[in-house]
Amino acid sequence: MTHTKPRVFATCDIGDALNILRGKGYDLEVYPSPEAPPKSLIVEKVKSGIDGLITTLRDPIDAEVFAASPGALKVVAQYAVGFDNINRADANRFKIPFTNTADVLTEATAEFAFFLLGALARKLWSAERLTRENRWGYWHPYLPFLGDEVTGKTVAVIGTGRIGLAMIKKCTGFDMNILCFDPAYENRDYIHAIQEMKDLRFQRGISRERTTIRYTSLHEALSSADFISLHVPLLREGESSTPTYHLINETTLRMMKPNAMIVNTARGPIVDENALAKALRENWIAGAALDVYETEPLPANSPLRDPTIADRCRLLPHFASAARITRLSSDPEKGMAGRCIQGLLDVLEGNYSGDITKMPYVVNKEAFAKS
Numbered sequence: 001m002t003h004t005k006p007r008v009f010a011t012c013d014i015g016d017a018l019n020i021l022r023g024k025g026y027d028l029e030v031y032p033s034p035e036a037p038p039k040s041l042i043v044e045k046v047k048s049g050i051d052g053l054i055t056t057l058r059d060p061i062d063a064e065v066f067a068a069s070p071g072a073l074k075v076v077a078q079y080a081v082g083f084d085n086i087n088r089a090d091a092n093r094f095k096i097p098f099t100n101t102a103d104v105l106t107e108a109t110a111e112f113a114f115f116l117l118g119a120l121a122r123k124l125w126s127a128e129r130l131t132r133e134n135r136w137g138y139w140h141p142y143l144p145f146l147g148d149e150v151t152g153k154t155v156a157v158i159g160t161g162r163i164g165l166a167m168i169k170k171c172t173g174f175d176m177n178i179l180c181f182d183p184a185y186e187n188r189d190y191i192h193a194i195q196e197m198k199d200l201r202f203q204r205g206i207s208r209e210r211t212t213i214r215y216t217s218l219h220e221a222l223s224s225a226d227f228i229s230l231h232v233p234l235l236r237e238g239e240s241s242t243p244t245y246h247l248i249n250e251t252t253l254r255m256m257k258p259n260a261m262i263v264n265t266a267r268g269p270i271v272d273e274n275a276l277a278k279a280l281r282e283n284w285i286a287g288a289a290l291d292v293y294e295t296e297p298l299p300a301n302s303p304l305r306d307p308t309i310a311d312r313c314r315l316l317p318h319f320a321s322a323a324r325i326t327r328l329s330s331d332p333e334k335g336m337a338g339r340c341i342q343g344l345l346d347v348l349e350g351n352y353s354g355d356i357t358k359m360p361y362v363v364n365k366e367a368f369a370k371s
């Protein structure tokens with residue numbers, strides 16, 4: 001019997017963690033350019049009999065890819081927590097497990113969402129432009145503009161999975177009142193613990209005012225909050241009984257207060273961008289900070305680029321997890337790269353006695369459950 005080492009194709013260089021595969025003698029090929037490879041190339045690599053495929057959120061992975069495999073493809077290891085680019089039903093039909101990199105980017109993404117919220121509220125971009133463009137003519141109590149404090153304000157956290165809960169923790173440090181909404185999952189223990197922490201901060205004189213946290217309806221969260229931060233996964237119609245596609249649309253934007261600001265670090269299509277641009281132009285809301293878009297990179301003709309709303313619309317390049325340790329650490333407990341490689345190895349090396357349902361980073365365990 002010839003014993004060949006597994007073949008792996010990575011659609012992107014994910015850094016030094018790939019040396020773990022090289023060190024094991026794997027036959028590894030890495031797509032050399034920084035842009036995503038064409039889908040046809042991914043299909044071609046799968047057809048050539050690779051055992052493992054490392055993907056990023058830029059790669060559409062569906063039946064066309066799975067069907068190309070001559071039976072060799074054993075795992076798709078996604079370098080991201082989100083996996084809306086992978087068709088789960090197709091993966092299940094072809095019985096191919098796919099993994100993600102949850103947990104390791106939770107704090108990085110939540111802190112970035114908080115920083116965007118702060119940058120938007122305190123107008124950091126407009127204020128720095130004054131200095132750089134030499135338009136800072138005087139110190140004045142309210143001219144040329146003021147921002148808004150976040151301390152003591154109300155934030156709506158939409159989606160209370162890992163990243164939403166971490167965002168709640170950051171907002172608690174800033175003495176914000178917190179309204180939580182989740183279409184599918186309520187972590188009441190966590191919310192209870194946060195209220196206890198808030199009460200202790202108040203009782204011990206650390207916070208000047210008592211603040212609260214509770215679950216509520218989407219309508220109340222959107223209509224009462226000063227700040228809204230999105231942390232739901234992207235689920236399209238038919239993928240879930242609680243789809244999140246265009247959850248933020250003309251109707252839900254109109255629920256928000258005119259001073260409200262919204263932050264999206266989740267997935268672009270959760271927000272109807274045309275409706276958001278209109279809401280900003282027509283001052284239904286006060287501001288938006290986005291890290292993710294319906295089409296990425298953001299097209300040159302996007303209505304979000306309208307210069308008349310530039311002061312109230314921050315546009316970041318899908319950057320929330322883009323911090324060194326979070327992106328590159330080879331330690332599966334710390335970095336997306338390490339976790340991605342470990343997810344791949346668990347399947348290819350048959351860890352957990354080869355029981356895919358026990359492998360912690362496999363997402364679609366349901367396809368492998370013994371009935």
Ligand code: GLV
Pocket residue numbers: 057079080081082083105321
């Ligand atoms: C980034 O967007 C991720 O899903 O990891």
Ligand code: GLV
Pocket residue numbers: none
């Ligand atoms: C502001 O700089 C102040 O001293 O109040």
